[in-house]
Amino acid sequence: MKNELLEIAVKASLDAGAEIMKIYTDPSQDFGIERKADNSPLTLADKAAHRTIMQYLEPTGIPVLSEEGAHEAYEKRADWKRFWLVDPLDGTKEFIKKNGEFTVNIALIENGEPVMGVVYLPAQDVLYYGDVKEGAYRKKDEVLERLPLATAKHDDYVIVASRSHLSAETQVFIDEAVKKHDSVRTVSSGSSIKICLVAEGSADAYPRFAPTMEWDTGAGDAVVRAAGRMCLQAGTYDGLLFDDGKPLQYNKKDLHNPWFLVK
Numbered sequence: 001m002k003n004e005l006l007e008i009a010v011k012a013s014l015d016a017g018a019e020i021m022k023i024y025t026d027p028s029q030d031f032g033i034e035r036k037a038d039n040s041p042l043t044l045a046d047k048a049a050h051r052t053i054m055q056y057l058e059p060t061g062i063p064v065l066s067e068e069g070a071h072e073a074y075e076k077r078a079d080w081k082r083f084w085l086v087d088p089l090d091g092t093k094e095f096i097k098k099n100g101e102f103t104v105n106i107a108l109i110e111n112g113e114p115v116m117g118v119v120y121l122p123a124q125d126v127l128y129y130g131d132v133k134e135g136a137y138r139k140k141d142e143v144l145e146r147l148p149l150a151t152a153k154h155d156d157y158v159i160v161a162s163r164s165h166l167s168a169e170t171q172v173f174i175d176e177a178v179k180k181h182d183s184v185r186t187v188s189s190g191s192s193i194k195i196c197l198v199a200e201g202s203a204d205a206y207p208r209f210a211p212t213m214e215w216d217t218g219a220g221d222a223v224v225r226a227a228g229r230m231c232l233q234a235g236t237y238d239g240l241l242f243d244d245g246k247p248l249q250y251n252k253k254d255l256h257n258p259w260f261l262v263k
Contacts, residue, residue: 003131005060005108009084009118010129012056013104016049016088017122020104023048024095024123031096041092042068049088049104057084062108065251067215074253082110085218085250091191100124101190107218109250117222119192128196130226138200147227148201156183160194160203162210169209169259177205195220198262199227206262207234214255221248224262234261 023029023045032044050068057064065071066086077083084106089095091102100123108116119128128147130136136147157177161170166188177184187203195217197203221231225247232243235258243261 003116003134005062006116006118006129006131008056008060009106009108009116010120010127012053013106013118013120013127015056016052016104017120019048019052020045020089020095020102020122024098033096041096043089043092043095045095046089046092050086053086053088053104053106057086057106060084065215067213071255077251078253080251082108083251085109085114085215087192087213087215087219090216091193094190099190101193103191103193103219105192105215105219107222109218112249112251113247114218114222114225114250117219117226119196119219119223121193128199128220128223130199130223132222132226134226136199136223136226138196147199147223148229152201154202156185157181157205158203159184159186160197160206161186161188162190162194162208167209170207173205173207173209192216192220195224195231195262198229199224204263207259208257208261209234209259212257212260214250214252214257217248217257217260218250220262229263231260231262234259 034042036042046068050066063080063083065083068088087105089102090105094101104120106118107114116131127139138145138147159174194206198206224231231248233246234243248257248260
């Protein structure tokens with residue numbers, strides 16, 4: 001790994017994952033669940049992961065925009081040419097359900113585009129990372145492989161969908177795919193794992209027609225771009241999905257993402 005900032009992000013994600021797992025595996029823990037203003041859950045693990053990541057990222061001198069940190073006004077953020085975009089625990093609902101499908105997301109954004117990202121799956125000890133100049137990789141069972149994986153080849157058309165947010169529009173996309181392909185298979189997953197499945201080649205498309213925030217996608221978007229795939233803004237016309245060929249943009253005034261398609 002040649003990139004010093006990428007090394008810092010990887011170490012931060014691994015240590016944050018360790019903190020998350022301490023809480024996740026503690027039988028005496030009730031996770032300290034709270035509700036944020038948008039009614040999404042917040043746990044002790046979200047907070048612990050945020051604190052750990054900040055210990056690594058703050059010394060870099062690069063601004064940090066974290067889901068669990070202070071959100072600077074756009075008037076100040078607009079001047080950021082480079083910043084860290086962080087979701088300390090993506091998939092908090094999956095964490096609470098204890099299904100293992102949650103991640104630590106750390107991305108480096110430059111001029112509105114993700115150029116580097118780390119997605120770590122603590123419960124599975126699987127690490128994805130990517131640098132758009134150096135490519136994307138997965139480390140699993142101590143084996144490091146470049147993405148897309150040669151072993152991920154498949155004959156059917158695989159669509160990955162959200163485990164917690166399957167919308168009617170997503171079903172329309174699936175129905176259209178059935179008309180175009182001999183064999184279509186859908187798989188469900190939580191958090192940014194879905195983006196990584198496309199990056200590694202296990203899935204062909206991930207349509208997301210439900211609300212997400214920039215920190216939900218930044219790290220996975222960097223990995224998927226580094227693997228030669230794209231995360232494109234999307235919408236519907238006459239009930240059918242289309243992508244407009246434009247990649248997601250970051251550090252917008254409104255931090256909500258538009259609908260998107262990873263392919």
